[in-house]
Amino acid sequence: MIAYILWIAVMVLTAPLFLSLIKMIKMWLLFKKPLSPLQGYRDFSKLLSKEVLISQEASAITHIAPYMVLAPLVVVLFLLPPPSAKSFFISFTDAFTLTGLVALSSFFLMLLGLDSASSFGGIGSSREAFISALVEPAMILVIFALSLMAKNLGVAQATINLAHHFPIEHLASFAFAGIAFFILLIAENGRIPVDNPETHLELTMVHEAMILDISGWYLALVESAAAIKFMIFASLFVSFFMPFGMDAPFLVALLIFLLKVAFVAILVALIEVNTAKLRLFKVPNLLGLAIIFAFLSLISYYILGA
Amino acid sequence: MTNFFIGMFLSTLITAMLTTRLYRLIAWYAVNSLFLALAAMSEAVRIQDEAMLISALLTLVLKSALIPYLLKHFAVKFQAERNITPSIKVQYLIILIPAILVFTFYLIDPIIAGAAKNYISLAIASLFLSLVLMIEHRNVFAKVIGFLSLENALFLLAMTATEGMPMLIELGIFVDLLMAVVILNLLFKKEASHV
Numbered sequence: 116m117i118a119y120i121l122w123i124a125v126m127v128l129t130a131p132l133f134l135s136l137i138k139m140i141k142m143w144l145l146f147k148k149p150l151s152p153l154q155g156y157r158d159f160s161k162l163l164s165k166e167v168l169i170s171q172e173a174s175a176i177t178h179i180a181p182y183m184v185l186a187p188l189v190v191v192l193f194l195l196p197p198p199s200a201k202s203f204f205i206s207f208t209d210a211f212t213l214t215g216l217v218a219l220s221s222f223f224l225m226l227l228g229l230d231s232a233s234s235f236g237g238i239g240s241s242r243e244a245f246i247s248a249l250v251e252p253a254m255i256l257v258i259f260a261l262s263l264m265a266k267n268l269g270v271a272q273a274t275i276n277l278a279h280h281f282p283i284e285h286l287a288s289f290a291f292a293g294i295a296f297f298i299l300l301i302a303e304n305g306r307i308p309v310d311n312p313e314t315h316l317e318l319t320m321v322h323e324a325m326i327l328d329i330s331g332w333y334l335a336l337v338e339s340a341a342a343i344k345f346m347i348f349a350s351l352f353v354s355f356f357m358p359f360g361m362d363a364p365f366l367v368a369l370l371i372f373l374l375k376v377a378f379v380a381i382l383v384a385l386i387e388v389n390t391a392k393l394r395l396f397k398v399p400n401l402l403g404l405a406i407i408f409a410f411l412s413l414i415s416y417y418i419l420g421a
Numbered sequence: 422m423t424n425f426f427i428g429m430f431l432s433t434l435i436t437a438m439l440t441t442r443l444y445r446l447i448a449w450y451a452v453n454s455l456f457l458a459l460a461a462m463s464e465a466v467r468i469q470d471e472a473m474l475i476s477a478l479l480t481l482v483l484k485s486a487l488i489p490y491l492l493k494h495f496a497v498k499f500q501a502e503r504n505i506t507p508s509i510k511v512q513y514l515i516i517l518i519p520a521i522l523v524f525t526f527y528l529i530d531p532i533i534a535g536a537a538k539n540y541i542s543l544a545i546a547s548l549f550l551s552l553v554l555m556i557e558h559r560n561v562f563a564k565v566i567g568f569l570s571l572e573n574a575l576f577l578l579a580m581t582a583t584e585g586m587p588m589l590i591e592l593g594i595f596v597d598l599l600m601a602v603v604i605l606n607l608l609f610k611k612e613a614s615h616v
Binding site: 283284285286287288289291294399403404406407408410411414415417418419 | 514
């Protein structure tokens with residue numbers, strides 16, 4: 116029980132660290148003076164001391180939405196596969212629940228964008244809806260392929276099965292699923308080929324456009340929701356596609372888990388430095404690639420026989 | 422491990438089908454050949470076939486280094502059009518590629534049973550996919566890359582279906598490929614001198 120609570124606390128507390136890590140690696144690779152990895156926490160404490168200003172046209176949604184953006188993601192944190200196989204709590208939740216909760220969170224984010232009646236918010240919301248609609252089919256295919264390989268629909272049990280009996284004969288479909296899931300990770304978190312999290316240029320922004328009008332405590336909530344979302348996807352990625360080190364003692368397993376998430380963050384940073392942002396209407400091509408790979412994963416699983 | 426390398430072979434081929442830039446297509450071809458060489462190596466170690474190891478090393482040197490280098494060199498020399506938009510739209514490719522994969526699965530299913538089924542099905546799928554790669558481009562360089570990928574897929578098929586074809590035939594195909602690249606160069610030189 117203590118280990119479980121410790122794990123959740125570590126996930127919440129280190130979530131901003133990894134986003135700052137991505138930014139730090141990017142600046143370092145671009146020969147800028149890198150910012151400190153603690154910048155995420157500084158921004159958070161700065162936002163806490165600021166006043167909450169809300170536009171006159173805004174309705175009650177603006178007061179509810181920031182909490183509703185964060186809350187489903189926090190619930191998801193409790194249902195994620197644990198870092199250690201000997202954990203006290205192994206959830207029985209299937210991946211559809213997780214994606215549903217993540218979709219609920221982005222639904223409230225879209226409402227938040229629409230509510231302030233600024234034109235940017237509308238643009239951002241419509242783009243977010245567009246991208247998350249395209250993510251959905253690939254996500255479901257990847258999850259099906261993984262559940263078939265791990266022989267369990269529940270995410271937590273599936274990762275433990277993978278750690279204990281890795282399906283070495285299905286390595287090809289495993290690799291396809293990994294590529295597809297990584298593209299989905301980038302798309303859902305609004306990293307560079309899909310959305311640039313640092314720009315405030317109206318033509319390109321998706322996530323930033325929806326949160327332009329809020330400030331202070333509400334902005335801090337939405338920003339930490341973004342950090343936790345990255346943590347959720349990175350943690351799903353590492354528990355599905357790097358299933359090792361789960362039999363170690365709890366603290367060692369937790370350390371290995373954090374190192375694996377840091378590895379994913381470094382991978383994302385390298386991709387961000389090396390690619391240009393796609394035009395919005397080219398995003399379906401990238402997500403189409405994800406759908407193809409997910410489908411390929413399922414097909415090459417069936418070829419070998421279940 | 423062969424399984425993984427064949428998977429990466431097919432995924433690089435699919436990524437190559439969706440690229441719209443010539444130099445990136447050449448780079449994907451090089452990566453594709455690299456994974457082919459790695460698959461051949463791990464298969465050669467598994468069945469202990471020295472001849473296959475030699476063809477794998479030749480693949481590594483020729484197809485993943487020399488031929489892409491030559492193609493890039495020619496593309497720079499003759500100032501080839503670098504923007505190669507496929508004439509089949511991506512929306513259609515997203516339907517077409519899984520359709521081909523399912524088709525090859527049903528093609529293979531009644532014929533072969535056992536562990537090699539996966540490999541052979543993926544190899545035939547990559548044969549069809551490189552055919553599509555050849556069809557979908559107007560640019561000569563892209564067509565040549567489609568042809569070379571077709572050859573890669575044939576190599577994969579031979580390697581997985583027959584546990585290594587005779588090395589003499591392999592060497593013949595390698596020489597053929599180099600000749601094809603040289604002929605391409607001559608063709609372009611002639612065209613350039615006419616202009």
